[in-house]
Amino acid sequence: MKYQKRQKAIVLLADGTIFYGKAVANKQGSAFGEVCFNTGMTGYQEIFTDPSYYGQLMVATNAHIGNYGTNKDDMESDSVKIAGLIVKNFSYEYSRDTADKSLEDFLNDNNLLAISDVDTRALVSYIRDHGAMNAVISTEVDNIDGLMAQLNKIPEMDGLELSSKVSTKSPYYFGNENASYRIAALDLGIKKNILRNLAERDAYIKVFPYNATFEDLEGFKPHGYFLSNGPGDPEPLIEAQELAREIIKRDLPLFGICLGHQVIALANGVSTYKMHNGHRGINHPVKNLKTGKGEITSQNHGFAVNRDAAEAHPDFEITHVHLNDNTVAGLALKNKNCFSVQYHPEASPGPHDSSYLFDQFIDNLKN
Known part of the structure; x- marks a missing residue:
């Protein structure tokens, strides 16, 4: 099973708070951006390809993401625009008749780092209370100091032309x-x-x-x-x-x-x-x-x-x-x-x- 092979991963916020999870696929490394959340129950592909989300790490509040796969007609632009994805439960299998591929293949095709098994309720509550802030998602779980040093160099969204x-x-x-x-x-x-x-x-x-x-x-x-x-x-x-x-x-x-x-x-x-x-x-x-x-x-x-x-x-x-x-x-x-x-x-x-x-x-x- 894929979940047995997945690497450990973390969400590291700019204030030093850490949430733990696992990498969705075999992709390793880190992704930086402003962390934010979307409360939609559906429409994840439209969200991921919306240019308005460029440079942001997206937290999906819906507990299950990927269960209906992806379809080329649901693209809002020519590629994925989010910087990275954070979910609770990632669905490797999908059941929509009109889907043309799984979300896993879609993210791999777009070279996007995604992590799952994160306590997204706790993470969203934290963002809601403390505000949107820069963050990094990473499989480099033993390099907290190095990740924080890189994170401190990421520009704030306030004043940023994108x-x-x-x-x-x-x-x-x-x-x-x-x-x-x-x-x-x-x-x-x-x-x-x-x-x-x-x-x-x-x-x-x-x-x-x-x-x-x-x-x-x-x-x-x-x-x-x-x-x-x-x-x-x-x-x-x-x-x-x-x-x-x-x-x-x-x-x-x-x-x-x-x-x-x-x-x-x-x-x-x-x-x-x-x-x-x-x-x-x-x-x-x-x-x-x-x-x-x-x-x-x-x-x-x-x-x-x-x-x-x-x-x-x-x-x-x-x-x-x-x-x-x-x-x-x-x-x-x-x-x-x-x-x-x-x-x-x-x-x-x-x-x-x-x-x-x-x-x-x-x-x-x-x-």
């Missing part, structure tokens, strides 16, 4: 070129399902690198502009903020999701901040303040827009709030064709409560 690590290097197209609408999308770490949702609404999309200029996007002669999700701190994305300012100044249709939402806020002088441990899961409750309706949403962010600054800004309207902690979940500029949300309307882990946001964007293009 979109350049995951953005496309050159523009590309998505959808039907004969569609009714053209959308210029800035790739800060875009998910494939966002592009699918736009294309399904009769849009042809040209996707641009994270540092593209307004002139670059304008050359496509788009009907509207989109700022995508992505990893890292939004503050260092100066070029994206300048792009957003130019689009807004011209009152052109603009929609932002997650990191794009934060960039729009910063472009208008509203600050952002690093959260204690972020929002990552598929059942986060959000209230639409314009309709009064609640939405069950998928979220993945470690930074948020400063609510006090947004409320004090004369041109911003807070359109959505997170019902767990009253953080800003949606913004709109009162006199401009611009709106954004902090969550992921393209992610539909069951409910499709938020898909109307894509319809709203298309309506803005029509008008």
Whole structure:
């Protein structure tokens, strides 16, 4: 049995706390990054391939991971983006008819270090109380001092620009070129399902690198502009903020999701901040303040827009709030064709409560 051959492994947090486990496969070594957790019961492949998770060690709170294998159609990007994986029970066998390989083979193909048999309830409770922090997972269980020395050199997520690590290097197209609408999308770490949702609404999309200029996007002669999700701190994305300012100044249709939402806020002088441990899961409750309706949403962010600054800004309207902690979940500029949300309307882990946001964007293009 595979579990009899697996090596011992550890999770070493930046404050020196250690959790013990075993390596999932034969891969040895260490993986560094910010440790965070996702509470979703399903969707692990989408999580692992989401560019917004670049540079993070993912703790899965669901006790069983791998039981339905993987499928190429569930990829949110072209490869695994997390830095490493931490689980309680790893399933080597899978039972989904449509799966094309096991999660073990999928992780091996992507050269990802994963460890299991970790007390994830204790680890998540610790992160929840002490906040997200850098960590290392490693099979070098007898080299604590050496691992800690390396860990101390890993930069903090606060202030870290990561979109350049995951953005496309050159523009590309998505959808039907004969569609009714053209959308210029800035790739800060875009998910494939966002592009699918736009294309399904009769849009042809040209996707641009994270540092593209307004002139670059304008050359496509788009009907509207989109700022995508992505990893890292939004503050260092100066070029994206300048792009957003130019689009807004011209009152052109603009929609932002997650990191794009934060960039729009910063472009208008509203600050952002690093959260204690972020929002990552598929059942986060959000209230639409314009309709009064609640939405069950998928979220993945470690930074948020400063609510006090947004409320004090004369041109911003807070359109959505997170019902767990009253953080800003949606913004709109009162006199401009611009709106954004902090969550992921393209992610539909069951409910499709938020898909109307894509319809709203298309309506803005029509008008």
